[in-house]
Amino acid sequence: QQAAPKLANVTILATGGTIAGSGATSTTTVGYTAATVGVQNLIKAVPELAKVANVTGEQVFQIASENMTNEHWLTLAKRVNVLLAQNNVDGVVITHGTDTLEETAYFLNLVVKSRKPVVLVGAMRPSTAISADGPINLYNSVMLAASPEAVGKGVLVAMNDQIQSGRDVTKVNTSTLDSFRTSELGLLGYIQGSKPFFYRQSLRKHTTESEFDIGTLQSLPQVDIVYGYANMNPLALDAFMAAGAKGIIHAGVGDGSLAAKVKPALVAARAKGAVIVRASRVGQGILARNGEANDDELDFVAADTLNPQKARILLMLALTKTSSTKEIQRMFYTY
Ligand SMILES: NC(=O)C[C@H](N)C(=O)O
Numbered sequence: 001q002q003a004a005p006k007l008a009n010v011t012i013l014a015t016g017g018t019i020a021g022s023g024a025t026s027t028t029t030v031g032y033t034a035a036t037v038g039v040q041n042l043i044k045a046v047p048e049l050a051k052v053a054n055v056t057g058e059q060v061f062q063i064a065s066e067n068m069t070n071e072h073w074l075t076l077a078k079r080v081n082v083l084l085a086q087n088n089v090d091g092v093v094i095t096h097g098t099d100t101l102e103e104t105a106y107f108l109n110l111v112v113k114s115r116k117p118v119v120l121v122g123a124m125r126p127s128t129a130i131s132a133d134g135p136i137n138l139y140n141s142v143m144l145a146a147s148p149e150a151v152g153k154g155v156l157v158a159m160n161d162q163i164q165s166g167r168d169v170t171k172v173n174t175s176t177l178d179s180f181r182t183s184e185l186g187l188l189g190y191i192q193g194s195k196p197f198f199y200r201q202s203l204r205k206h207t208t209e210s211e212f213d214i215g216t217l218q219s220l221p222q223v224d225i226v227y228g229y230a231n232m233n234p235l236a237l238d239a240f241m242a243a244g245a246k247g248i249i250h251a252g253v254g255d256g257s258l259a260a261k262v263k264p265a266l267v268a269a270r271a272k273g274a275v276i277v278r279a280s281r282v283g284q285g286i287l288a289r290n291g292e293a294n295d296d297e298l299d300f301v302a303a304d305t306l307n308p309q310k311a312r313i314l315l316m317l318a319l320t321k322t323s324s325t326k327e328i329q330r331m332f333y334t335y
Helices: 039-044 070-084 101-111 134-145 235-242 263-271 308-319 325-332
Strands: 009-016 054-063 091-095 118-121 156-159 162-165 189-192 195-198 223-227 247-252 275-280
Touching: 009 039, 009 070, 009 134, 039 054, 054 070, 070 091, 070 101, 091 134, 101 118, 101 156, 101 308, 118 134, 134 156, 134 189, 134 195, 223 235, 223 308, 235 247, 235 263, 247 263, 247 308, 263 275, 275 308, 275 325, 308 325
Parallel strands: 009 054, 009 091, 091 118, 118 156, 223 247, 247 275
Antiparallel strands: 156 162, 162 189, 189 195
């Protein structure tokens, strides 16, 4: 008789969200309360986890993800790095609210110092709902974090039977189960029959190849996002600058064009030392450097394919290393 294959050790770090949410009735799929179920009960609800990994759980936070802060990210990333440095941990799963899940995934993609799998997972329906998606998503994530195929792929997101890259995935629907998408760049693979099937991989640097190190950081530089729209005015930008912003993400219309009413305020912000990154509210495509604005002349940075909320994360990390816009532009083409 053959010995049973040794199961991988996976730690689930629970942070809250709808996956840990509960509603008044089984048909409550809106107006429920996020972040009420503790990690041990999340694990207990899916006994099948024991078939794919030796699972341990830690409650890191218990919050709805709209309350995620830079400080939460630093705490979480440090814990992930400590765990993955241990020989008795093979992978980490992070349960998370879906509203900012894509941001946490990209942050960790840039600061985790390990090739071991890190998988983020959430749910669109609370744990008390008919056909709650949390249990299957959690099962798939633990299976993925335990799988050799996920090693070295960067931080992953596993929802709705799909594997997405932490760099590229974004929430695209307020409420449906297929809310996590990677527009044109494409998902990485599928999960089927308790197995991962990978088809592609991001070529952008991550984890062990990243130059960013949050090991000794207690805070991140203030970077804010100003949203573009017709009749846009510089009020929000000026307020962020007055509050001490070190960087501004201009979530511009189209290819990041600058409204005549706003451009002088951006130029003034740059003159005060803030780094200006031009991104787009569109959600797909490359933000062309020197396209809709002359970035060389203005000394601005182009966000490449990062959406504004992900551009904010890269700019915060970039500002921990340098204030050179040339260097920061290189980083936007690297990560
Ligand atoms: N589906 C969810 O998880 C939404 C919730 N507001 C959260 O992000 O925590």
